Ligand SMILES: Cc1cc2nc3c(=O)[nH]c(=O)nc-3n(C[C@H](O)[C@H](O)[C@H](O)COP(=O)(O)OP(=O)(O)OC[C@H]3O[C@@H](n4cnc5c(N)ncnc54)[C@H](O)[C@@H]3O)c2cc1C
Ligand code: FES
């Protein structure tokens with residue numbers, strides 16, 4: 001399968017890319033890792049007339065801690081997130097996530113910016129970013145604006161980005177001491193999208209009381225879902241087997257899966273319940289390390 | 290007709306260049322323009338890894354990258370393994386340990402193995418299974434592929450210390 005014809009453009013700066021997006025309008029698409037877009041073009045699910053390849057723009061791929069945030073450039077590859085010591089030690093939930101995305105070859109090209117901007121509810125980063133309370137930096141003609149991740153996913157394959165905006169950075173607040181996180185995913189085989197997956201990030205005080213918790217869920221609804229009922233229930237409570245079991249039950253209630261080739265909706269709800277429990281338990285373990 | 294683009298790559302140490310239509314996939318550039326048919330097309334849907342080649346040392350699926358995107362890069366395909374008429378230790382390993390049956394997945398497997406052994410000359414079985422997790426084999430059951438890569442790792446270390 002060969003994609004339908006298009007014109008290929010290779011801007012060298014962000015402003016140049018933005019003006020090309022403005023010039024060619026809705027008929028133009030950003031090409032990042034291409035690991036979602038090229039398959040979609042081969043299947044004729046996307047037929048952009050212009051591809052704006054952002055891979056040659058310098059300084060869009062980085063991982064650094066700065067001013068209380070972990071900052072990841074939009075063009076950063078999954079493989080580099082997976083092998084980052086900073087991420088492994090301070091943001092283990094993000095390491096867990098990158099590790100289970102697709103397979104090694106796909107991770108060598110796929111980017112975190114593309115993973116979020118594509119807004120496929122089956123993608124793994126959105127749930128983790130919801131759990132971490134991340135911010136998206138969108139750059140357009142008028143400069144940068146910050147979009148809280150809770151407002152970023154609008155509907156299936158649609159985000160709050162304007163057509164001529166580029167996701168240039170994702171920012172994650174550095175968690176306070178006593179924090180930990182984990183991502184648990186059930187997939188039919190390596191490289192498959194999640195049947196269901198859950199990210200949890202928790203902060204505990206010295207007595208084991210939950211100061212704050214974020215829970216995000218993958219592929220159990222038309223958009224990535226934040227388990228707000230479960231989060232609200234846990235805040236201020238001591239995390240015990242009983243409170244965690246109740247939060248997991250509530251998270252399954254927050255999920256809105258549909259039945260498909262990966263399984264019936266009831267099964268996916270049961271998975272969410274179990275994966276939430278596992279993710280919270282691992283998060284607590286890591287918070288105490 | 291869309292504008293063609295000039296693509297120049299270093300392919301197994303040899304320069305190759307051509308003017309290509311942007312929609313040409315790297316795997317077709319390698320097989321049809323450069324004439325190296327060792328890289329296979331299996332699923333053509335980014336799932337099987339038969340088309341795996343090294344792009345600047347990293348394994349990628351050449352059915353899911355445009356040739357224009359590879360402009361300026363260094364590519365390695367299965368044809369780049371043999372040197373001076375000598376099988377590469379990875380090829381020798383697949384031969385010795387029966388790491389293939391029909392051989393369709395083999396060129397891609399070998400590229401994933403090459404990238405792994407370049408980074409980690411002494412991989413555990415788990416490291417190997419992780420490295421080839423994006424390469425499907427319908428014949429072997431993977432057992433002998435793991436052994437073949439272990440064989441190659443040992444042989445390459447002996448070569449390095451000899
Ligand atoms: C076999 C296979 C298995 C996979 N399994 C998983 C999986 O298990 N989990 C998972 O999460 N993903 C999976 N993926 C998807 C993969 O992670 C994609 O790479 C990712 O969804 C998109 O990232 P990309 O960089 O490849 O983006 P592209 O494919 O280049 O772009 C995707 C979309 O986002 C837009 N876009 C890209 N970058 C930007 C930007 N910086 N600003 C604005 N818009 C932008 C593009 O215009 C396009 O519409 C899989 C892919 C394959 C081929
Ligand atoms: S042919 Fe490229 S992954 Fe199968």
Ligand code: FES
Pocket residue numbers: 388389390391392393394395425426427428429
């Ligand atoms: S040897 Fe036949 S597919 Fe692997």
